[in-house]
Amino acid sequence: GAVVSQHPSWVICKSGTSVKIECRSLDFQATTMFWYRQFPKQSLMLMATSNEGSKATYEQGVEKDKFLINHASLTLSTLTVTSAHPEDSSFYICSARNRNYGYTFGSGTRLTVV
Amino acid sequence: RKEVEQDPGPFNVPEGATVAFNCTYSNSASQSFFWYRQDCRKEPKLLMSVYSSGNEDGRFTAQLNRASQYISLLIRDSKLSDSATYLCVVNMGGGGNKLTFGTGTQLKVEL
Numbered sequence: 001g002a003v004v005s006q007h008p009s010w011v012i013c014k015s016g017t018s019v020k021i022e023c024r025s026l027d028f029q030a031t032t033m034f035w036y037r038q039f040p041k042q043s044l045m046l047m048a049t050s051n052e053g054s055k056a057t058y059e060q061g062v063e064k065d066k067f068l069i070n071h072a073s074l075t076l077s078t079l080t081v082t083s084a085h086p087e088d089s090s091f092y093i094c095s096a097r098n099r100n101y102g103y104t105f106g107s108g109t110r111l112t113v114v
Numbered sequence: 115r116k117e118v119e120q121d122p123g124p125f126n127v128p129e130g131a132t133v134a135f136n137c138t139y140s141n142s143a144s145q146s147f148f149w150y151r152q153d154c155r156k157e158p159k160l161l162m163s164v165y166s167s168g169n170e171d172g173r174f175t176a177q178l179n180r181a182s183q184y185i186s187l188l189i190r191d192s193k194l195s196d197s198a199t200y201l202c203v204v205n206m207g208g209g210g211n212k213l214t215f216g217t218g219t220q221l222k223v224e225l
Binding site for chain 2: 006032034036041043045046049091097102103105107108
């Protein structure tokens with residue numbers, strides 16, 4: 001089956017620093033990857049959609065300069081939270097879409113900014 | 115109105131009970147529908163897709179009513195391990211194949 005590997009599982013960082021989260025599709029090529037954020041007791045909210053080799057499409061209200069997305073290959077997408085602040089603390093999850101496997105989710109990254 | 119709406123619960127049921135969750139969606143042009151299960155602090159995992167004809171997978175039955183824009187999930191003979199949050203998820207079409215998630219319904223199965 002399709003597997004998406006997401007790292008790190010959790011990270012604690014200081015305010016003002018940047019954090020990079022990686023998602024890799026291990027046994028399939030992901031034509032599209034989605035990045036979500038989930039606050040406690042809330043639903044997953046789509047942040048952006050990235051297609052390999054092109055710029056990401058951000059949802060309304062998501063700052064593209066703060067949440068940098070790079071989808072340089074068909075198996076790797078990265079999300080960088082720049083100049084992180086405590087309000088960015090959340091659970092970030094990626095999802096890869098492939099025509100054969102549908103949607104596969106990474107295991108998520110719990111970010112805590114102190 | 116939320117795009118995908120669910121009762122957050124929690125629903126506390128005894129082991130062996132039958133429990134049903136409902137979900138409504140706002141976009142009549144929505145194309146595909148799913149139920150996902152999410153355990154605490156974990157990623158969502160696909161439980162089942164939902165089809166207009168209704169579909170069953172073991173103890174789980176899902177139904178879709180396009181006219182009412184309503185989706186349901188029925189769990190029979192609930193187990194302790196069924197305790198989780200159940201997410202109603204809709205692909206609303208319109209390009210991009212984006213999924214829209216409901217807030218989830220929390221189920222607690224007790225002895």
